[in-house]
Amino acid sequence: MANFTLLLLLATITSLSGYSIEKRARYDQKAAYVDDVGLPLAPSDDSELRYATATEDISAYQNVVDKIIDFTVNGFGKNSVYDRLSWYVDEVGCRIVGSDALAKFIELIVVEATEEGLDNVHKEDVPDIVPWVRSTEYASLIAPRVKPLSILGLGGSVGTGGKELVASVIVVRSFDELDARSDEVPGKIVVFNQEWVSYGETVAYRVNGASRAAKHGAVAALVRSVTPFSIYSPHTGMMTYLTGIDQIPTASVTVEDAELMQRMVDRGDAVAVKLFMGAYNAAPITSHNVVAEITGTTYPDEVVLVSGHMDSWDVGQGAMDDGAGAFISWQVLSIMNMMGLRPKRTIRMVLWTDEEFGGIGAQQYYTDHKSEAGNMSLVMESDSGTFTPQGLSFTGSDTATQIMANILSLLSAINATTLFDGAEGTDIDPFMNIGVPGGSLMTDGQDKYYFYFHHTNADTMTVLDAHQLDLCAALWASVAYVVADLDELLPRD
Numbered sequence: 001m002a003n004f005t006l007l008l009l010l011a012t013i014t015s016l017s018g019y020s021i022e023k024r025a026r027y028d029q030k031a032a033y034v035d036d037v038g039l040p041l042a043p044s045d046d047s048e049l050r051y052a053t054a055t056e057d058i059s060a061y062q063n064v065v066d067k068i069i070d071f072t073v074n075g076f077g078k079n080s081v082y083d084r085l086s087w088y089v090d091e092v093g094c095r096i097v098g099s100d101a102l103a104k105f106i107e108l109i110v111v112e113a114t115e116e117g118l119d120n121v122h123k124e125d126v127p128d129i130v131p132w133v134r135s136t137e138y139a140s141l142i143a144p145r146v147k148p149l150s151i152l153g154l155g156g157s158v159g160t161g162g163k164e165l166v167a168s169v170i171v172v173r174s175f176d177e178l179d180a181r182s183d184e185v186p187g188k189i190v191v192f193n194q195e196w197v198s199y200g201e202t203v204a205y206r207v208n209g210a211s212r213a214a215k216h217g218a219v220a221a222l223v224r225s226v227t228p229f230s231i232y233s234p235h236t237g238m239m240t241y242l243t244g245i246d247q248i249p250t251a252s253v254t255v256e257d258a259e260l261m262q263r264m265v266d267r268g269d270a271v272a273v274k275l276f277m278g279a280y281n282a283a284p285i286t287s288h289n290v291v292a293e294i295t296g297t298t299y300p301d302e303v304v305l306v307s308g309h310m311d312s313w314d315v316g317q318g319a320m321d322d323g324a325g326a327f328i329s330w331q332v333l334s335i336m337n338m339m340g341l342r343p344k345r346t347i348r349m350v351l352w353t354d355e356e357f358g359g360i361g362a363q364q365y366y367t368d369h370k371s372e373a374g375n376m377s378l379v380m381e382s383d384s385g386t387f388t389p390q391g392l393s394f395t396g397s398d399t400a401t402q403i404m405a406n407i408l409s410l411l412s413a414i415n416a417t418t419l420f421d422g423a424e425g426t427d428i429d430p431f432m433n434i435g436v437p438g439g440s441l442m443t444d445g446q447d448k449y450y451f452y453f454h455h456t457n458a459d460t461m462t463v464l465d466a467h468q469l470d471l472c473a474a475l476w477a478s479v480a481y482v483v484a485d486l487d488e489l490l491p492r493d
Contacts, residue, residue, distance in 0.1 A: 058403070058406040058407055058409070058410065058482070059406075059409075059410070061407075061410060061481075061482045061485070062410050064341070064481065064482075065410040065411065065478045065481075065482065066413060067339070068335060068339070068341075068474060068477050068478050068481065069411070069413050069414055069474045069478065071335060071338070071339055072331075072335060072470050072473050072474040072477065073414070073467070073470045073471060073474055076338065077331070077334070077335055077338065077470070077473070078470060079466045079470065080331060080334065080470075080473075081324070081327050081328055081331050081466075081469040081470065081472075081473050082461075082464065082465075082466035082469050082470075083466075084327055084330075084331075085319065085323050085324060085327040085461070085464070085469075086319075086461045088105065088108065088109075088323065088327075089317040089318060089319045089323050089460075089461060090317070090461070092104055092105045092108070093317060093318075094312050094313060094314050094315060094316055094317055094318050095310060095311050095312045095318055096131070096132075096311065096312065096313060096314040096356070097129055097131055097287055097311045097353060097354040097356070097357060097360075098129065098131020098132075098133070098282055098285050098287070099131075099314070102287065102310065102311055102353070103287075105310055106123065106287075106288050106290055106310060106353070109290050109310070109330070109351065110122070110123060110290060113290070113292045113330070113333075116334065116337065117337060118292040118293065118294065118333050118334075118337060118349075119292065119293040119294060119295045120291065120292065120293045120295070121290075121291070121292040122290075122291055122292075123288035123289065123290055123291075124288060124289045124290075124291060124364075124365065124368065125286050125288060125364075126286065126287045126288060126289060126353050126354060126360060126361045126364040126365075127284075127286045127364075128284050128286070129284060129285050129286070129287050129353075129354055129357075129360060130281050130282070130283075130284050131281070131282045131285060132155050132156055132157075132279065132280075132281055132282075132357070133279065133280055133281070133282050134152075134153050134278075134279055134314055135159070135277075135278030135279055135280065136276065136277075136278040137151060137152075137153050137251065137276060137277045137278060137279070138151070138275075138276050139151045139222070139251065139253075139273060139274065139275045139276070140273065140274045141257075141260075141261070141271070141272075141273055142166065142272050142273065142274050143269075143270055143271060143272040144264060144269045144270065144271065149222075149253055149254075149257050149273065150232060150233075150234050150253070150254050150257065151222070151234055151251040151252060151253055151275075152234040152235065152236040152251060152252050152315065152455075152456075153236070153249070153250070153251045153252075153277050153279050154206060154210075154223070154236060154237060154238070154239040154250050154251060154252060155236060155237060155238040155239065155313070155356065155357060156238055156239050156240060156241070156357070157210065157239060157249050157250045157251065157277065157279050158247045158248070158249055158277075158279060158280075159249060159277040159278050159279040159280055160220070160249050160275060160276055160277045160278075162278070163276070164274050164275065164276045165189075165219060165220055165249070165274070165275045165276070166272065166273070166274045166275075167187060167188055167189045167219050167220065167272065167273065167275075168187070168188050168189070168270065168271065168272050169188060169189050169190075169191050169261060169265070169271040169272060169273050170184050170185060170188045170189075170190055170191070170218075170265075171190075171191040171193050171258075171261050171262045171265045171271070172190065172191070172192060172193065173192075173193050173194060173195070173262075174194060175204075175205075175212055178190065178192075178212060178213065178216065179216075182216040185213065185216035185217050185218050186216065186217030186218075187217065187218075187219060188218055188219065189218065189219060189220045189221070189222060189273050189275065190209070190213035190216075190218045190220075190221045190222070191221075191222045191223075191224075191253070191258060191261050191262075191273075192205045192209050192213075192221065192222070192223045192224055192258075193224050193258040193259065193261070193262045194223075194224055196226070196227065196228045198447075199226060199451055199454075202226050203226050203237070205223050205224070205226070206223050206226050206237050206238075206239055206252065207237075207238065207239050207240055208239075208240070208242070209221045209223045209239070209250060210239055210241065210247070210248050210249075210250035211240075211241050211242035211245045213248065213250075214245050214246045214247070214248045215242075215245050218248060219248060220248050220249045220250065220275055221248060221249075221250040222250070222251055222252070222253045222258075222273070222275075223250065223251070223252050223253070224252070224253060224254075224255055224258035224259075225252045225253065225254055225255055225258075226252075226451070226454075227255065227451050227452060227454065228448070228451055228452070229451075229452050230254055230255035230256060232254045232256050233254060233456045233457065233458055234251075234252045234253060234254050234456065235252055235454060235455045235456050236252055236313050236314075236315060236455045236456075237252070237313075237356075237454075237455045238356060238357055238358065249275065249277045249279070251275070251277060287311075287353040287354055287361065288353055289350055289351065289352055289353055289361045289362075289364070289365055290310070290349075290350070290351040291348065291349065291350050291351075292330075292333055292348075292349045293333070293346050293347065293348045293349070294333050294336040294337065294341075294342065294343070294346065294347045295342075295346050296342070296343060296344050296345040296346040296347075296484065297342045297343070297344055298344040298345075299344050299345045299346075300345075300346050301346070301372075301375055302344075302345040302346065302375045302376075302377060302489060303345060303346050303347075303348045303372065303375060303376050303377065304343075304345055304346070304347050304348070304376075304377050304378045304380070304480050304483050304484040305348045305349075305350060305376060305378070305379045305380060305428075305431075306329040306332045306333075306347065306348070306349050306350075306380045306382075306476060306480050307325075307326075307329050307349065307350045307351065307352060307379070307380065307381045307382075307425075307427055307428065308322045308323075308324070308325030308326030308327070308328070308329045308351060308352070308381065308382045308383055309322045309325070309326060309351065309352040309353070309355035309356075309361070309383060309427060310322075310323075310326055310351045310352065310353055311352075311353050311354055311355055311356055311361075312356065312459070313356060313455050313459075315455070315456060315457045315459070316453075316456055316457045316458060316459030316460050317459060317460045317461060318459060319459055319460050319461045319463060319464055320385060320386070320450070320453055320454075320459045320463045320464060321383070321385075321450075321453075321454055321455065321459055322355065322382070322383045324382070324385070324386040324464055324469060324472075325381070325382030325383045325384075325385075325386060325441070326351045326352075326382075327469075328382055328386060328441075328469065328472050328473040328476050329349050329350075329351065329380075329382060329476065330349055330351070331473040331476070331477065332347060332349065332473070332476050332477045332480050332481075333347060333349050335473070335477045336477070336481065341481060343481050343484035343485035344484065344485050344486070344487070345377060345483075345484040345485070346484070347480050347481070347484050350365060350427075352365070352427045355383070355426055355427055358426075359426040359427050359429070361427070362426065362427035362428070362429075362430065363430065365427075366430035366431065370430070370431075370434070373431055373434055373435075373436050375489075376431060376436045377437070377483055377484070377486075377489040377490045378436075378437050378438070378439060378479075378480075378483045378490055379428040379431045379432065379436050379437070379438050379439070380428070380438070380439045380440065380441075380476070380479070380480065381423075381424075381425030381426075381427050381428040381438075381439075381440050382440065382441040382472070382476065383424075383425055383426070383427070383440070384424065384440065384441065384442075384443070384446040384450060385441075385443050385445050385446040385449070385450035386441070386443065386464065386468060386469055386472040387443035387444050387445030387446065387449060387450070387465075387468055388443055388444045388445070388468050388471060389414065389416040389441060389442065389443050389444075389468075389471050389472050389475045390415075390416060390418050390420075390442045390443060390444055391408050391411075391416050391417055391418035391419055391420060391442050391475075392404065392408060392418075392419060392420065392423075392439045392440070392441065392442060392475070392479060393419075393420040393421070393422055393423045393424060393439065393440045393441075393442050394419055394420070394421070394422075394423055394437070394438070394439050395421075395422055395423040395432050395437065395438045395439075396437035396438070396490060396492070397437070397490075397491055397492050397493055399491045399493070400437050400490040400491050400492070401419070403486075403490060403491075404419055404437075404439070404479075404490075405419045407478075407479055407482050407483065408479070410478065410482070411474075411475055411478060414471050414474055414475065416471065416475045418442070420442050423438035423439050423440040424440045425438065425440050428440075435492050436492075437490045437492065439479065441472060441475070441476065443468075443472070449463075
């Protein structure tokens with residue numbers, strides 16, 4: 001592993017050369033920009049902002065928020081997130097946990113964040129991860145006619161035992177229909193053709209479909225992709241097996257093919273499918289979360305945490321999910337660093353590994369850092385897209401909610417002032433569950449466009465817009481800075 005890391009670092013020095021020229025040019029302009037806008041590297045003791053507290057007028061921060069927005073959207077920070085992210089995902093590609101690509105991605109981030117001059121840059125071990133490997137897979141309709149089916153095996157699925165599985169098909173629209181027709185299931189492939197309702201409701205078919213089908217004797221399960229819109233794109237994602245039930249192979253099919261098979265069986269056709277999946281679990285590995293900070297000037301042990309996850313599925317580029325969320329979190333620190341802003345509390349970036357298989361990296365971080373929860377003012381996660389920001393979803397006390405509403409009111413310049421109820425984030429859930437206030441990014445596309453591309457080959461840089469990324473980064477940085485600079489932690493009662 002040491003030799004592999006060394007090779008990655010050597011490759012990094014070479015491959016980053018062109019990208020680094022542009023990056024260093026941005027860093028070299030830092031001093032001139034700081035002088036221009038009059039933002040010192042650390043606020044002096046008599047700074048007006050220094051004494052703004054949760055109980056005082058948040059409007060005192062309007063000037064600095066305006067400068068963060070201007071720097072990010074119009075100034076030297078413009079297009080930085082897009083440029084940085086596109087280089088990483090174009091050069092490295094998709095990054096399923098356990099892959100060489102994810103390991104390289106992690107090393108590259110550590111090298112650049114260190115070179116950038118961020119504080120406390122390091123990796124933290126996430127041991128005993130069992131990587132899932134897709135391997136070769138294919139499927140075909142063989143009756144009533146021959147037609148290839150576009151599939152993506154679901155993460156965690158077993159394979160077909162090294163041979164093609166051929167079986168008749170039963171198509172159902174719901175778990176209730178499956179249970180009602182259980183006597184028709186033994187020896188067949190169950191195709192779930194469930195309607196899209198919402199991700200939270202419909203994803204149950206992807207997660208539990210295999211075990212629900214196997215309980216009635218199915219030999220495999222094919223699940224209609226969890227999406228409100230399709231252009232013949234299968235969507236992968238994690239599934240789980242229920243204890244005590246046979247483990248059968250399962251894959252996603254396109255909306256179009258699920259509906260095709262539905263129409264065929266509705267006409268009385270005898271439908272049959274051939275399926276091959278070489279999926280398997282590899283030997284356990286250790287992956288890593290990446291941490292970097294802007295150290296607080298007054299309360300360095302108190303933290304505002306910004307985050308997103310580095311891993312992706314093994315399709316597309318992992319640009320939207322969640323390269324963009326991770327990189328706007330990184331950009332928060334870059335903005336602070338380049339503008340010379342130093343809040344009272346530490347702003348900590350954590351980029352998670354192995355989110356896609358249940359937030360394993362975040363669970364390890366929680367285990368290692370839960371003793372610090374009392375010093376965490378706010379935990380933030382972006383993992384639902386970086387389209388045009390509307391504001392923030394927030395979980396916290398009534399008093400903290402009012403403070404956050406006041407903070408968002410500072411963002412009228414980018415029309416991102418709405419505070420929504422209930423933060424979401426697999427990776428910050430453990431801390432929110434013990435009372436730490438939490439925030440997640442809300443955009444105009446996360447309940448719509450996000451799931452068009454989610455977990456597909458279409459999750460590429462083409463989905464993303466440089467200006468929208470800048471707007472999201474401006475919101476993320478502004479909120480993180482103001483909360484970190486308050487005299488007091490966000491109240492929990």
